[in-house]
Amino acid sequence: MYTFDYARPESLKDVATALRKQGEAKLLAGGQSLVQALRLRLAHPPALVDLQAIPELRGIAVANNVVSVGAMTRHAEVAASREIQRAIPALAKLAAGIGDRQVRNQGTIGGSLANADPGADYPAAVLGLGANIVTNKREIPADKFFLGLFETALKPGELIVRVDFPLPLRAGYAKFRNPASRFALVGVFVCDTTSGVRVAVTGAGPCVFRAKRMEKVLAKDFTPQAVEKIVLPAEGLNTDIHAQADYRAHLVTVMAQRAVEAAAKL
Numbered sequence: 001m002y003t004f005d006y007a008r009p010e011s012l013k014d015v016a017t018a019l020r021k022q023g024e025a026k027l028l029a030g031g032q033s034l035v036q037a038l039r040l041r042l043a044h045p046p047a048l049v050d051l052q053a054i055p056e057l058r059g060i061a062v063a064n065n066v067v068s069v070g071a072m073t074r075h076a077e078v079a080a081s082r083e084i085q086r087a088i089p090a091l092a093k094l095a096a097g098i099g100d101r102q103v104r105n106q107g108t109i110g111g112s113l114a115n116a117d118p119g120a121d122y123p124a125a126v127l128g129l130g131a132n133i134v135t136n137k138r139e140i141p142a143d144k145f146f147l148g149l150f151e152t153a154l155k156p157g158e159l160i161v162r163v164d165f166p167l168p169l170r171a172g173y174a175k176f177r178n179p180a181s182r183f184a185l186v187g188v189f190v191c192d193t194t195s196g197v198r199v200a201v202t203g204a205g206p207c208v209f210r211a212k213r214m215e216k217v218l219a220k221d222f223t224p225q226a227v228e229k230i231v232l233p234a235e236g237l238n239t240d241i242h243a244q245a246d247y248r249a250h251l252v253t254v255m256a257q258r259a260v261e262a263a264a265k266l
């Protein structure tokens with residue numbers, strides 16, 4: 001690990017000041033990805049700006065058919081939230097399936113989204129539910145947020161403040177997890193809304209994406225059988241030591257069926 005300065009501001013204004021002082025500084029949330037990168041010397045920022053002490057970044061609220069989750073909310077808090085379990089049970093279930101107990105007690109929704117790991121779970125819920133990512137500068141619709149492998153629409157100096165999830169009619173998530181890390185080899189989030197069906201796939205490509213063919217058929221027939229025969233082309237999907245692209249394409253179909261089944265049970 002290289003040496004770095006450390007700041008622990010207590011307001012969003014002070015974060016902006018700290019970032020202005022150190023242009024290349026990195027925001028520190030739960031540290032579950034960033035600290036690994038520091039230890040492996042893959043990242044060497046001159047300073048870390050710790051977001052722990054900022055009250056505006058915490059908390060869960062449900063109002064006007066929107067569930068708002070502060071960026072520093074831990075996965076374990078989302079999983080245990082009675083409000084989220086009632087409003088969007090699939091979101092609470094997804095959070096409960098992230099990593100292990102330690103990761104869930106440290107990792108945050110803001111850190112997960114900003115990191116945009118191709119196998120992360122939250123991006124599937126955010127894209128599937130058509131959420132808005134609220135930053136200190138603007139609101140970014142989920143459809144415009146995820147740009148590629150570990151790449152998002154966030155600009156330098158921009159931080160996620162909260163995520164606003166509109167309430168769906170019903171939603172479900174299913175993932176085929178890596179047995180060691182529990183990241184998604186493939187995860188599929190399906191969501192039925194008054195304006196149509198959304199299907200978001202994580203783990204299969206460089207970043208989360210929508211499966212539009214599945215959305216079209218599910219809008220007419222929201223059953224697992226409707227997507228049974230839809231197999232995504234393997235071209236462009238991830239191949240790594242864990243799974244090849246054609247296996248991941250197969251998993252997308254299976255996980256989509258399971259996600260629809262889970263949603264239909266609600």
Ligand SMILES: Cc1cc2nc3c(=O)[nH]c(=O)nc-3n(C[C@H](O)[C@H](O)[C@H](O)COP(=O)(O)OP(=O)(O)OC[C@H]3O[C@@H](n4cnc5c(N)ncnc54)[C@H](O)[C@@H]3O)c2cc1C
Nearest residue numbers: 029030031032033034099107108110111114121160182183
């Ligand atoms: C062993 C292990 C298993 C895991 N398994 C899973 C899994 O099954 N599913 C899954 O989805 N994830 C998994 N994770 C990832 C974990 O869930 C964390 O969410 C993720 O590492 C990042 O969140 P964090 O809060 O730790 O962010 P950090 O590591 O602190 O930060 C990550 C990045 O986001 C930036 N950042 C942090 N907060 C903000 C913000 N508010 N605004 C803008 N940028 C910000 C940081 O500068 C950094 O670049 C796993 C991690 C580990 C170590």
